[in-house]
Amino acid sequence: MNRTLEYILQRVQKPARYTGGEYNEVVKERQTVTTRFALCFPDTYEIGMSNLGCRILYGVMNQRPDVWCERCFAPWGDMEEELRQAGLQLYALESGDPIADFDIIGFSLGYEMAYSNVLNMLDLAGLPLHSEDRIELTPLVVAGGTCCYNPEPLAPFIDLFVLGEGEEVTLEYIDLYQQAVEEGWSKREFLLEAAKIKGIYVPSLYEPVYRPDGTLEEIKVSEGAPQTVTKRIVQNMDQAYFPVKTIIPSTEIVHDRVMLELFRGCIRGCRFCQAGYVYRPVRSRSPELLAQYGKAACEDSGYQEMTLSSLSSTDYPCLMQLCDELLDYCAPRDIGLSLPSLRADTFSMGLMERLQRVRKGGLTFAPEAGTQRLRDAINKNLREEDLLQSVRTAFSGGWNGVKLYFMLGLPTETDEDVLGIADLARKVYFAWRECTPNRARGVRITVSTSWFVPKPHTAFQWEPQIPMEEYQRRVDLLRDALKRDKSITYNWHDPHTSYLEAIFSRGDRRLASVLEYAWQNGAKMDAWNEYFDYQRWMDALEACGLSGDFYACRERRPDEVFPWARLSVGVSTEFLWREREQCYNSQTTPDCRTRCSGCGANQLLTGGGRCG
């Protein structure tokens, strides 16, 4: 380890985040590899190391003997200051080498509030921020992750974006990159070829044309680039790479446990949910394979906890069978099994008994809306009776707390819907009184509301976000309604971050200058209260002559050209529009197993295409 770095590490908080050297870290000889990849996560080590996608890509790339993928995270403020003062460049954890010397720098973009960290990390690496100012092919700067379904605010900074699941396409563009290096291609030559790979969006080959009112006229396509870029998916989950052997951090991270990915996609079709649309179609892993992976991952990691991960785990067809098989292994070893993403209508006695076997975790349900009408309008398809039945089951089984998540500001929401949240929480309270075996212990019911952010590629992509004052009014309304209930705690989400998310998630390329301006004025780590400064972003918007409300609070025309118009997740716009109309009629759409609604995503599947 570098002496300067050693000196620095004595002075920063949690230095283990910056050292590497963890169990299962992959170290290769520099001379034996042809391509070095810096997998960058634009947030802290604790957050980034918890990301399943990164664990997968790290494994997929390092399986190749000619590629060495290393990790890099955003340093916390104290470390950043020390690095800058000492003149040290941002380095990768495995080798300690500066990432600027790597072949490819890849960012994982999961949420908009990490964008400022992307710029900050490029700067800490000593690289020009703009793609056009990085003349050479090397280092190539790429990005993937959920935000790439509308990456326009980052378009000037990134050489290419990867749409969808990265297991296969990552290796394809690495192959092309290796060919380009060998044959001495220019960066432009490489990007033109890369654009021909399915799932790769090269933003410099697309030019947005704006109308005087600021909306898009069209997005021009350079010759040779595809008209539409469609996301990539893994066809068969049973053949997909599963990270059995993963890095076990030596310091505590956010999700410090085995993550067993049951399936991708979701059958439910909640109209607000971006994940529900962009991860279609549904593809499951077989329970036999999952049980095998789960046990192997426990054995390799020594973790004392396993979580089953998916968008809605109770929709996994063989859940009970899988739980039983895993518990036979886990219970004697005191390995706890946890299941986030539980639908409130599918929580059964059988499942509850299984979850309690080793240690009992918290219980969280997300009804999202307070009344049946609004739940129907957003297609949550959850009936009040079912929710109450589930909490009765849980309370009888000894749980004495439940968290309930809701959103405020959903399309068509009225005050009646807002007050419905309070009613529902009270009914949950009465269910506890009725069922608990021990009233003396008391109960903690937590109601949390967030401010609805309309997202691209959803049925609500045309919707305005309600104004901030209106959100605050609805928060106050609900707070008043709940203030006498001592057993119910109400938390609400800070509106400022949600407003910025609404701006950036449906933002266009002009927002890149806002991002750059905000970063120049100190924006970084915006997902953290310690660093987030709302006024800084408002100033940046103003300095760039842009209005936040134009992006957040404007209802889009039916024929609006969206900034993501050239990007497809396989779900047709007609389907999304139909879903939006269904919302206004308070009509539900059945889940994908009950009846196919023809969203189009099954066409992403080769050979007949049946979702499963």
Add this chain to the structure above:
Amino acid sequence: MADRLLFSKTGRARYISHLDLMRTFQRAFARAGIAIKHTEGFNPHPFVSIALPLSVGYSSQCEILEFSLLEGTLAEEVPARLTAAMPEGIVIHQCYEARRKLKELRYINYIMNLEYSEGRPQESEPAMAELLGRESLTVKKKSNKAKAGFTEVDLIPLIRSWRIECQSDTMTLDAVLAAQNPGLNPELLRTVFCQTYPQFTPEFVTFHRREVLDGEGEPFR
């Protein structure tokens, strides 16, 4: 009585905190397939306990961890198997049955290295010798228990022996310090030295635990 491990913690592993190190051991035992006793109760987990927590950033070649080996693994197999399941920098040297109580561990031998990259001032050695040779050396020490927020401690009775060795750009203090009830963290010696002789403040100081000793000054195991 419990079983013990003697292990070292050097290199990149120096930055692993005490709590994180306990977690690392719990997982490493499972990874190595070595069955150990679990705690009982609401949240059962593998029981491990590390004697005398080491400050983050210090290296050591004499750390002691207590646990209880269950049937199925021979003690002599443990060092190699467990080391293989560890992150870089942690090496297990011995696994043995505890025969004496931890409170018999009285002293720790620390090696403190004060580095002066521009060259060590000649007078720094007599300065350190003067300081450690005093009759008493009372300093204020942070305390959560005391009302004033600090207590006064005399460091001299907590220092059993010391030796200074100098080179052109380093001064090495080899000191045997009280381990517990109360113990003396060598960081405090650095602080006092820098306060008393600010002109000899080194650029960088490393701390290393070389040995743990009993009341007779013999290695404690």
